Amino acid sequence: MSVREVRVALGARAYPIRIGGGLLAAGDWAAEIRGRHVLVISDANVAPLYLARVEAALAGHTLGRLILPPGEREKTLQRFAQALEALAELRASRDATVVALGGGVVGDLAGFAAACWMRGIAFVQLPTTLLAMVDSSVGGKTAVDLPQGKNLVGAFHQPSAVIADTDTLATLPPRELRAGLAEVVKYGAIGDAAFFAWLEANVDALLSREPAAIAHAVETSCRHKAGVVARDETEQGERALLNFGHTFGHALETDGEYGSLLHGEAVAIGMLLAARLSAALGLAPPQDAERLQRLLVRFGLPAVMPAGHDPAQLLHLMRLDKKSVSGALRLILWHGIGDARIVAGVADDAVLDVLSR
Ligand code: ADP
Ligand code: ZN
Numbered sequence: 003m004s005v006r007e008v009r010v011a012l013g014a015r016a017y018p019i020r021i022g023g024g025l026l027a028a029g030d031w032a033a034e035i036r037g038r039h040v041l042v043i044s045d046a047n048v049a050p051l052y053l054a055r056v057e058a059a060l061a062g063h064t065l066g067r068l069i070l071p072p073g074e075r076e077k078t079l080q081r082f083a084q085a086l087e088a089l090a091e092l093r094a095s096r097d098a099t100v101v102a103l104g105g106g107v108v109g110d111l112a113g114f115a116a117a118c119w120m121r122g123i124a125f126v127q128l129p130t131t132l133l134a135m136v137d138s139s140v141g142g143k144t145a146v147d148l149p150q151g152k153n154l155v156g157a158f159h160q161p162s163a164v165i166a167d168t169d170t171l172a173t174l175p176p177r178e179l180r181a182g183l184a185e186v187v188k189y190g191a192i193g194d195a196a197f198f199a200w201l202e203a204n205v206d207a208l209l210s211r212e213p214a215a216i217a218h219a220v221e222t223s224c225r226h227k228a229g230v231v232a233r234d235e236t237e238q239g240e241r242a243l244l245n246f247g248h249t250f251g252h253a254l255e256t257d258g259e260y261g262s263l264l265h266g267e268a269v270a271i272g273m274l275l276a277a278r279l280s281a282a283l284g285l286a287p288p289q290d291a292e293r294l295q296r297l298l299v300r301f302g303l304p305a306v307m308p309a310g311h312d313p314a315q316l317l318h319l320m321r322l323d324k325k326s327v328s329g330a331l332r333l334i335l336w337h338g339i340g341d342a343r344i345v346a347g348v349a350d351d352a353v354l355d356v357l358s359r
Contacts (some may be wrong), residue, residue, distance in 0.1 A: 037097030132182025181266025
């Protein structure tokens, strides 16, 4: 299969996103790493599957490795400290590179370690989940969680390349694949009605991981993400649209102590709540919320609020979300499929109402 390339146009810090089957083993990406020291960070599910081909591609470098236990619960300051200690042990200098092999958890943590080691060293993303390929590996947001909330400590630090080897998706658990599809749907929902329609026509191909369909979905998603990041790297404006469904979603994740729902699942429910709120406020036709619901359900994503959440508590958590400015609720809503907007000053009652349905 051919390699697709999307560039993130950030001047001197521009970088490529390469998408295709077999990229890790082909190893061209490793030739671009200039310094001697490379720390590969991965997790205990991914490393047995893909670390060997990554280390083979990096032969000739002085290699360190840090294999973390899998899961969002490991995205902690303690694990971050371990990554820095691994760099110290490797005697990594300013020209060292951190390579993240795994999903969003590994990418966020490894990126933050790269951002902080000697005030910032090079960093290569090798995403192995659909979610990381289409979202978290692109754009330079790096972070770890605190008990008080997700991603509260972090930095903007762009990678020098993103290599999405779509062959790695073959081993991804189905639930993780579906969660990644929620973020793919998001790009259609916020800014590309034609892509949304393409997704509706390709549900089966995507769920059965047909390489051409997966590659098209990843490429289109990355094109959108790269465009937004190039225009608004640090989220002063437009980049906030990528948080469609996320203020609701983060509240659901935090309230569930990030155990019960995967991020993509929480985002699926969150997008639906945002669409319903948009309809309730008269911003968008209610049929568009229904169309979104049908697509998410066909992708096997949850489309109803899980039981046991208190609407008032969720609203409280939404206010704490770092996207809200000084307590006033600022939400990403839509005028319909493909047309998301930032809406400030949404009334509490309207939010509580959709949360109680
Ligand atoms: P995300 O990318 O959704 O943020 P994680 O980094 O937590 O999520 O990865 C989700 C789960 O999938 C983790 O348990 C991780 O170890 C596992 N995983 C990641 N990539 C693969 C893969 N290609 N094959 C099998 N399991 C994988
Ligand atoms: Zn997300």
